[in-house]
Amino acid sequence: MHCNLCFIGFGNVARALVRLLERKRRLLQSQHGITYSLTGIATGSHGFAVNPQGIDVQLALEKVESGKSLSPLSTFQVSDSLAVIRHSNAHVMFENSPVNHHTGQPAVAHVRAALEAGQHVITANKGTVVHGYRELTALAKSKGKKFLFESTVLGGSPLFSLFRETLPLAELHSFKGILNATTNLILSRMESGETFDEAVKYCQSIGIAETDPSADVDGWDAAIKVAALVTVLMDASQPFTPQDVERKGIREITPGMIEQAKASGKRYKLVCSAERVGNKVKARVAPELVDSSSPLYGIMNSSSGVAFRTDVLPDYSITVTEREGMSGGPVETAYGLFADFVNIVTRH
């Protein structure tokens, strides 16, 4: 089938996805009979483009990457994201615009508009899951469409799809994992002798920590991911928010504590966990000492992973281990979006 694609947000992740789609174009067609065109693009500072006949992909990448406007590529007069969604005639909308984490906007509004217009929606925006999962999933269902978000946790590696596609009717009792790469890298570097401040500076220098690192080091990013996992995989009877996660960051971990842990064959990890207790779910983000018998012990630097306990299998863990040239960047996030795309098209 032929798919018209609409991109709301055209930053690093979206452009990595476009390059991945181009690289896999031949396989998409030969293995799955999928062809595609880009019919809509909305950017923050490079304008908007809509062309239901297909926008020239290479030209669009070039324009944005050389700081030019996309408007000359547009066959429609459009001046905002919602208009791009409405006029793109898209089958699938990719939402990757900058998001306000307190409100989930404007991403939630974009997703809603696309679903209303009968488009499938795929996003890497955690905010849409935290602030809109129930509403948007219900809306998608009512339209016979899908709202998928593989890339919001574990950066593009299979996790939501693992449960949805490969673990049918498994009941998730609990999980335990490392979901924030920045704090894991900070703790790893402190084990090698750096102070907290030095380690934070290093993370900022390689672009994985913000100027204000508090979202990571105070455990907010981890709590958002825990809330997303609980909401989607544990079907909590109440909406589960990041505020419902008991949360403690890593600011109090001193080099002395790290040394002492090391001497006894242990290390600190910012552990994310959730457990079903009766009808409720108790969830927590906090530094914990783990020893080498824990599957979390070997997860170092910007690697991450999580172990799941279900009613049907021994504990099943997934670990995503950084490697040269492949560590939590836009390329992997793009793959999660790509996988959602193939999944939707081959099943609908």
Add this chain to the structure above:
Amino acid sequence: MHCNLCFIGFGNVARALVRLLERKRRLLQSQHGITYSLTGIATGSHGFAVNPQGIDVQLALEKVESGKSLSPLSTFQVSDSLAVIRHSNAHVMFENSPVNHHTGQPAVAHVRAALEAGQHVITANKGTVVHGYRELTALAKSKGKKFLFESTVLGGSPLFSLFRETLPLAELHSFKGILNATTNLILSRMESGETFDEAVKYCQSIGIAETDPSADVDGWDAAIKVAALVTVLMDASQPFTPQDVERKGIREITPGMIEQAKASGKRYKLVCSAERVGNKVKARVAPELVDSSSPLYGIMNSSSGVAFRTDVLPDYSITVTEREGMSGGPVETAYGLFADFVNIVTRH
């Protein structure tokens, strides 16, 4: 939809599957609209039963577990497995009969007969994958049916389905893992001070090693699983057999070597690996020293796991960790068969 199920082989695994199906009966119907009947059962020493109206499940379990024959439950005169397949009017056949690992028979013949009769086939028999993957998959395809075998490697946990359903168009470059639980338990117990012979005896006492333990300790079981993974996931240009796997078992590992490894923070693991080199795949089973930076280091006792390197993600590992009451037994193998079943019915 309503599914007639046929069971060829009705040992521990098949009966655990029947109990799991019964336990999930309500959810199968409410979540997926699936109802089912058992319409055929073939056993080695408790006779055969065919009833297209549905065999009484509890009665069948009771009869076999109390050493009685199933024949009184049959509405057809049948006296062999192929007749059960043909007369069961089944939509799905579960093949779990004892298999000859050198020939894959009679399992391969059962699978072929069921596919010819227009049935989907699900099996936990490694022999059918090693000896018949290409033929049986092609036959299934030509009939518009599926031949699935999740439970043949990692005992029921998602692995084949992970690639098939959640990693679309990912190219697998290499993998490295621990796929044989018995040798891993032997090496773990030797680390705690047992000799090789003591550790083997322990494994025999809990039923995870055979009287002749050579299939495990000489690496054959591991090599069979490696060959299955290469065949299915790496699409080798040639059929890939266990004989194509360079293979060395653990007989030469002495307590002295284990002590020495321990002193330097390492341990021996029977490592299974495969790597694409040009157009070929090089595969190997051999004891290797691993340190705590390896994801294999923490896999102890009868746990297992494998790390995958693809073109699209950082290294993605799955680990199956034994826990009290849940460690590689028939219940998990049954879940793999169950997952294949739900997967087939919800996609066809």
